[in-house]
Amino acid sequence: MESAEIRRRWLSFFEERGHTVVPSASLIADDPTLLLVNAGMVPFKPYFLGEVKPPFDRAVSVQKCVRTPDIEEVGKTTRHGTFFQMCGNFSFGDYFKEGASKLAWELLTSSVADGGYGLDPQRLWITVYEDDDEAERIWRDVVGVPAERIQRLGKAENFWSMGVPGPCGPCSEVNYDRGPEFGVEGGPAVNDERYVEIWNLVFMQYERGEGTGKEDYPILGDLPAKNIDTGLGLERLAMILQDVPNMYETDTLRVVIDKATELTGVRYGAARDSDVSLRVIADHLRTSVMMIADGVTPGNEGRGYVLRRIMRRAIRNLRILGSQEPVVGTLVDVVIETMGKQYPEIITDRRRIETVALAEEAAFLKTLKSGTNILDTAVTETKAQGGSVLSGDQAFLLHDTWGFPIDLTLEMAAEQGLSVDEGGFRRLMQEQRDRAKADALAKKTGHADLSAYRQVADAAGATEFTGYLHTEGEAT
Ligand code: ATP
Numbered sequence: 001m002e003s004a005e006i007r008r009r010w011l012s013f014f015e016e017r018g019h020t021v022v023p024s025a026s027l028i029a030d031d032p033t034l035l036l037v038n039a040g041m042v043p044f045k046p047y048f049l050g051e052v053k054p055p056f057d058r059a060v061s062v063q064k065c066v067r068t069p070d071i072e073e074v075g076k077t078t079r080h081g082t083f084f085q086m087c088g089n090f091s092f093g094d095y096f097k098e099g100a101s102k103l104a105w106e107l108l109t110s111s112v113a114d115g116g117y118g119l120d121p122q123r124l125w126i127t128v129y130e131d132d133d134e135a136e137r138i139w140r141d142v143v144g145v146p147a148e149r150i151q152r153l154g155k156a157e158n159f160w161s162m163g164v165p166g167p168c169g170p171c172s173e174v175n176y177d178r179g180p181e182f183g184v185e186g187g188p189a190v191n192d193e194r195y196v197e198i199w200n201l202v203f204m205q206y207e208r209g210e211g212t213g214k215e216d217y218p219i220l221g222d223l224p225a226k227n228i229d230t231g232l233g234l235e236r237l238a239m240i241l242q243d244v245p246n247m248y249e250t251d252t253l254r255v256v257i258d259k260a261t262e263l264t265g266v267r268y269g270a271a272r273d274s275d276v277s278l279r280v281i282a283d284h285l286r287t288s289v290m291m292i293a294d295g296v297t298p299g300n301e302g303r304g305y306v307l308r309r310i311m312r313r314a315i316r317n318l319r320i321l322g323s324q325e326p327v328v329g330t331l332v333d334v335v336i337e338t339m340g341k342q343y344p345e346i347i348t349d350r351r352r353i354e355t356v357a358l359a360e361e362a363a364f365l366k367t368l369k370s371g372t373n374i375l376d377t378a379v380t381e382t383k384a385q386g387g388s389v390l391s392g393d394q395a396f397l398l399h400d401t402w403g404f405p406i407d408l409t410l411e412m413a414a415e416q417g418l419s420v421d422e423g424g425f426r427r428l429m430q431e432q433r434d435r436a437k438a439d440a441l442a443k444k445t446g447h448a449d450l451s452a453y454r455q456v457a458d459a460a461g462a463t464e465f466t467g468y469l470h471t472e473g474e475a476t
Pocket residue numbers: 067070079080081082083084086197198199200231232233234235236474475476
């Protein structure tokens with residue numbers, strides 16, 4: 001079943017059951033706490049927080065999501081992309097645990113002929129929150145899942161909150177057993193590659209108070225109206241329905257891998273490292289296209305830096321596979337063609353997306369050319385002195401003069417067996433920021449040159465983004 005069909009079935013199943021179809025919001029979150037939309041519920045936050053009365057009791061969507069914290073997993077696990085599509089159904093004070101569980105089961109297990117996804121019910125495993133007897137009872141006695149395929153998980157896994165006072169509650173997840181070729185048995189509590197998580201059902205039933213950490217807050221009581229928020233990963237379901245071993249080989253990504261193979265001459269399946277690179281290239285370029293389409297342009301701060309980092313990582317991996325020429329244009333075209341089936345606006349906007357991508361590739365190839373020489377010299381010097389750590393000074397110089405993001409320096413140094421004095425680098429960045437502040441202050445009193453301050457502030461901006469990447473409340 002193609003991704004476009006999975007999406008179509010999702011929307012029509014819930015629409016037929018009284019849900020209003022809500023189109024995906026832009027990846028650019030209308031939310032000061034988030035750089036990019038990372039879950040299907042984000043556009044509905046004001047309803048869940050009680051700030052706005054929802055115009056419907058039930059809604060369904062397929063939401064574009066970006067999760068930069070998952071970047072290191074890409075290509076290494078079988079199931080994490082930086083971009084993915086979260087299929088969600090939502091109830092605002094309408095159906096609750098029983099309704100949500102029954103709907104999920106019906107859609108997953110009813111036959112393809114009947115509009116479902118036709119999954120074998122014996123391969124489905126359920127997790128519930130450790131205290132949630134009600135959810136366990138529903139799965140077992142109402143839905144009919146055998147008790148031995150229901151497992152309990154703790155707060156880190158199966159309890160959700162938005163990271164701020166407001167609604168929170170237990171989760172319950174549906175997992176699919178991909179069989180012994182993916183590892184040992186024992187259910188999702190034991191092996192999350194074999195028993196892959198596909199669908200998270202969040203039962204918003206309590207109100208939480210202030211707290212600092214993810215788990216450290218009081219539960220104040222029951223919510224007056226209970227809500228349902230669910231999220232199913234479209235790519236993960238596609239991986240199962242298309243019977244491929246990982247999400248990068250599903251229809252919308254495999255074509256990008258194939259094109260990259262053609263361009264680099266490196267065969268997919270030849271070696272683990274080059275396979276990971278090919279998957280990273282496909283994932284990251286798809287993410288880049290989707291971000292550019294929603295109006296993000298590469299830059300040194302915020303979303304612009306997220307995009308820059310993702311694009312540059314893709315280009316670096318192309319270089320690792322031996323590609324010296326600009327090839328991003330060709331790959332971006334493939335992404336536009338395949339994703340255009342679900343998002344026609346990226347076809348309309350094709351020229352602009354290509355122009356932005358090509359400009360970033362050109363800028364980065366130039367940076368790489370000059371910076372790589374400097375880095376190689378630094379590595380040779382460090383090794384000649386018997387050292388194994390690149391100094392903070394060198395990392396700072398690469399950043400400040402050659403535009404090398406620290407992540408790139410870390411990765412490239414690691415490839416040559418060196419680590420980097422990151423603490424030293426950060427100290428120098430901080431000193432630079434402090435100087436910039438002092439200059440700005442002086443400027444207020446009329447003594448400093450504004451253009452110099454701007455340059456410094458722009459360069460410093462590049463490291464300031466990290467805080468935003470790790471926002472809380474990521475579960476659905
Ligand atoms: P995992 O534990 O596998 O990292 P998660 O618990 O972080 O997933 P949720 O926040 O519960 O994921 O999101 C709901 C659903 O979205 C997941 O069940 C999964 O199907 C999908 N999903 C989450 N992260 C990704 C990702 N990086 N790439 C593809 N699909 C994802």
